[in-house]
Amino acid sequence: MDFAVENGVYVCTFAADDVIIQFERLTQHRDGLKAELTIFAVGATDDPNVPLHQAEMRLNGTNARRDVARYVAGRSLREVDWTGLIETAAVRVLRAYREGDPPILLREAVAPPNSGLLLPPLVRDGEPTILFGDGGVGKSMLALAIALSLHADRGDVLGLTPVATKRVLYLDWEANDWTQRDRMQRLIGEPMPDVLYRRCVGSLRDQVEPLKKMIRTHRVGFLVIDSVALAAGIEPETADAANGFFDALAVLGVGAICVAHVTKSAIEQDKPFGSIFWHNGARSTWLVKKVQEHSSNVFSVGLFNKKNNNGPLHAPLGYNVEFGEDRTTFTRRDVHDLPELAVSEPLRLRIAAALRGGKKTYAELADELNERPDTVSRTVRRHVGKHFALLSDNGVTKVGNRASS
Numbered sequence: 393m394d395f396a397v398e399n400g401v402y403v404c405t406f407a408a409d410d411v412i413i414q415f416e417r418l419t420q421h422r423d424g425l426k427a428e429l430t431i432f433a434v435g436a437t438d439d440p441n442v443p444l445h446q447a448e449m450r451l452n453g454t455n456a457r458r459d460v461a462r463y464v465a466g467r468s469l470r471e472v473d474w475t476g477l478i479e480t481a482a483v484r485v486l487r488a489y490r491e492g493d494p495p496i497l498l499r500e501a502v503a504p505p506n507s508g509l510l511l512p513p514l515v516r517d518g519e520p521t522i523l524f525g526d527g528g529v530g531k532s533m534l535a536l537a538i539a540l541s542l543h544a545d546r547g548d549v550l551g552l553t554p555v556a557t558k559r560v561l562y563l564d565w566e567a568n569d570w571t572q573r574d575r576m577q578r579l580i581g582e583p584m585p586d587v588l589y590r591r592c593v594g595s596l597r598d599q600v601e602p603l604k605k606m607i608r609t610h611r612v613g614f615l616v617i618d619s620v621a622l623a624a625g626i627e628p629e630t631a632d633a634a635n636g637f638f639d640a641l642a643v644l645g646v647g648a649i650c651v652a653h654v655t656k657s658a659i660e661q662d663k664p665f666g667s668i669f670w671h672n673g674a675r676s677t678w679l680v681k682k683v684q685e686h687s688s689n690v691f692s693v694g695l696f697n698k699k700n701n702n703g704p705l706h707a708p709l710g711y712n713v714e715f716g717e718d719r720t721t722f723t724r725r726d727v728h729d730l731p732e733l734a735v736s737e738p739l740r741l742r743i744a745a746a747l748r749g750g751k752k753t754y755a756e757l758a759d760e761l762n763e764r765p766d767t768v769s770r771t772v773r774r775h776v777g778k779h780f781a782l783l784s785d786n787g788v789t790k791v792g793n794r795a796s797s
Contacts, residue, residue: 393480400417402416404477409473410433412433415430415449416430423450426450428449429449430445452486457482460474508555511552514538514709515647517647518646519676520673522620524651526681530693530713531651532619533575540576542556542614558614559611560614561587561590561616562589562590563615565623581719600640600644614648615641615649617651621652621665629665637673689715692725692730694730696727712725746761747791747792754789
């Protein structure tokens, strides 16, 4: 027998008998370990595309194994030692499940094929990134723009160059296919790429099995999840919902950009809504903020990196988003030129941006940044020598950027 485990699916192949016995959705219950059993056998059914048997089975129950073997033997069109095959497969899966992965020498760990930045600096391959912000700030459109950049290898959509291309599956709990199609056409024009789309209902973890099949069948390499609150299921703000969501993503095994909303307190804390596990479970998070004048067809949006598990926080990204007659365009801009957005940056970076035009006094900086002079002076003094320099101008102390001093 050949035995393999991939993404939670246990496959026992009996080549001599032309039989494959597959176990998935393994769950531990009080009466033992249960799994969904699927048996494929060449020549055992009239239709080769239909499995011989598919049902839930308790793996550690002698009666359960015997009952399945008896039922399958009654359906099979050819003679096979079903009792022996099912017994062998159940014992092998039980042992593998209980033992888990074997230990390895850490120094011999091999880099996975899906590692590294995909669309610097926003998303990494094989890891979840959360875009979070208030409603109506453009998170879904940004997620779609990221997806199109990766899927179609288009650096012009966001002004960011993809490192690799990935086929995208858009999992949508909020909008509908026509809305997303219209957005895609406006963002990328004709011809439109073959991005996959699926309207979803219910929690992500309840849909892992069909999604795994879609990912394998269509060779999907990246997901958009819009939005996290609905994909999490009941009580999405809880730790259990967050952990279940990230467990499901881990089983799916591909990178994802996940759209999340916020509460007022979450914005103040620079974290997504609900449990701290939403922040902890993501490999990186980006706060999205928007500025728009009333009735204008252009708005400005800033993306602020609030978590990065793989290094220092990235500098913010800023865009002007313009809704033309038939196109929507993202144009890069500096968030420091917009005080309403720049306030989300650390004060040190805001001071550095304010000093690009030349040295200034504490009072001038405080007035420009809408901060208290003593707050500005404390921040400057903490970074004197590394980022800032104190300069004398006719007896008046002024602050300059270290590089320009």
